[in-house]
Amino acid sequence: MKLSKERYPVSVLKEVQDSIDVRPEYQRPLVWTLKQKRLLIDSILRGYDVPKMYWHRQPDEEQFEFHVVDGQQRLTTIWEFCNDGFALPKDSDPVDGISTAKLKYSGFNTELKKRLHLYSFDVVIVEEAIQNDEEDEVREMFLRLQNGTTLKAQEKRNAMTGRMRAFVKEVAQHPFFESCKFSNTRFTYDHIAAQMTCLELAGEPVSLRDSDLNKMYAEQTDFDPKGNVAKKVRRTLDYLTQAFPEHTRELERYNAVTLYSLASSLIDNYVHQGTEKKLADWFIAFETERRADMEKDEDSRDVQLVEYQRLTSYSTDAAESLAKRLEHMQRRFFLAAPDIELVDPTRIFSEAQRLAIYRRDGARCQLRIKCDGSEKLKWNNWHADHKVPHSAGGKTTVENGQVACPDCNFAKGAVG
Numbered sequence: 524m525k526l527s528k529e530r531y532p533v534s535v536l537k538e539v540q541d542s543i544d545v546r547p548e549y550q551r552p553l554v555w556t557l558k559q560k561r562l563l564i565d566s567i568l569r570g571y572d573v574p575k576m577y578w579h580r581q582p583d584e585e586q587f588e589f590h591v592v593d594g595q596q597r598l599t600t601i602w603e604f605c606n607d608g609f610a611l612p613k614d615s616d617p618v619d620g621i622s623t624a625k626l627k628y629s630g631f632n633t634e635l636k637k638r639l640h641l642y643s644f645d646v647v648i649v650e651e652a653i654q655n656d657e658e659d660e661v662r663e664m665f666l667r668l669q670n671g672t673t674l675k676a677q678e679k680r681n682a683m684t685g686r687m688r689a690f691v692k693e694v695a696q697h698p699f700f701e702s703c704k705f706s707n708t709r710f711t712y713d714h715i716a717a718q719m720t721c722l723e724l725a726g727e728p729v730s731l732r733d734s735d736l737n738k739m740y741a742e743q744t745d746f747d748p749k750g751n752v753a754k755k756v757r758r759t760l761d762y763l764t765q766a767f768p769e770h771t772r773e774l775e776r777y778n779a780v781t782l783y784s785l786a787s788s789l790i791d792n793y794v795h796q797g798t799e800k801k802l803a804d805w806f807i808a809f810e811t812e813r814r815a816d817m818e819k820d821e822d823s824r825d826v827q828l829v830e831y832q833r834l835t836s837y838s839t840d841a842a843e844s845l846a847k848r849l850e851h852m853q854r855r856f857f858l859a860a861p862d863i864e865l866v867d868p869t870r871i872f873s874e875a876q877r878l879a880i881y882r883r884d885g886a887r888c889q890l891r892i893k894c895d896g897s898e899k900l901k902w903n904n905w906h907a908d909h910k911v912p913h914s915a916g917g918k919t920t921v922e923n924g925q926v927a928c929p930d931c932n933f934a935k936g937a938v939g
């Protein structure tokens with residue numbers, strides 16, 4: 524990777540907005556608060572040091588000369604301010620005796636404009652990426668700049684031994700990932716598959732940082748790929764694939780795990796069969812609304828969406844952040860789909876119900892998938908089966924129960 528350093532005064536930055544892409548694929552949404560934006564302009568006016576930016580040169584692209592690797596908030600803040608997008612606060616301290624309170628760019632006098640325009644940013648230019656793996660290097664650098672984590676962590680986990688590694692590898696091949704917008708650069712799918720598995724093991728939002736995932740790999744070397752957790756991960760991804768059978772631009776790196784949590788809790792607690800399209804329609808509408816909200820003035824934005832976006836940008840792998848994002852999604856989803864029912868919480872037939880079902884069905888298997896139903900089953904060798912599956916809203920009642928031999932019951936489970 525070849526790097527060069529250049530200095531860009533604000534007066535130049537102001538003019539080159541059209542040739543710089545601040546939102547390449549791996550970037551997160553723009554998220555600075557008004558306070559942070561004002562602080563940047565104030566720092567510039569006082570000549571304080573501002574961290575350098577990283578741009579990636581795009582010699583082959585027609586529209587943009589550069590992609591911003593790091594510095595998107597600083598750039599958009601400068602552009603917004605120079606377009607009178609916001610004013611400095613009413614209680615701001617004077618700069619060298621000149622009051623800046625409540626001033627917008629157009630209200631600046633010559634001295635303030637001079638200070639702003641002549642302020643120079645250090646920009647590190649990442650020169651032309653010749654090969655694909657150099658593009659990876661740029662992403663890697665971006666992640667390191669953003670939050671100190673690197674994609675290398677997943678590479679290291681992939682080198683670990685044990686059944687968890689094998690299981691995560693399997694999950695990363697699930698067709699759901701083909702529907703996502705993001706690519707599998709540096710094992711992104713493995714990383715997200717590991718996070719989904721970690722969530723499913725805990726059964727609730729937990730911290731999903733690299734250290735937590737490493738711990739899971741180390742502790743779960745005997746992980747059962749046929750066990751309930753493994754089944755649930757596959758089932759949730761199957762559900763999501765039915766919801767999103769095609770490539771969906773809204774499925775991004777930063778919302779895939781939250782969406783997974785939402786689907787997982789739907790499967791656990793709600794009558795979810797047949798709700799796939801509802802979930803997909805809602806999700807796309809939600810993302811569309813969120814994106815439109817980002818374009819609005821600070822003052823007219825939806826407070827909850829601003830908070831949601833903040834949560835997708837900082838400490839995203841912390842338990843609290845995930846729990847809040849999930850809560851936000853759930854609240855909106857259930858508002859949009861109020862007819863979704865909780866499943867009957869009693870999944871297990873009582874002893875009395877079992878006896879009634881056993882007598883009524885003459886102790887004979889009613890499913891007849893693997894058997895012909897002629898054999899009288901012993902009391903300790905039959906299953907009470909939900910005719911309408913529990914996951915489809917079937918009640919745990921004698922009416923909805925039937926005798927099933929173990930083979931047929933297993934065969935039905937494997938199909939449904």
Ligand SMILES: [Zn+2]
Binds near residue numbers: 891895927929
């Ligand atoms: Zn049977």
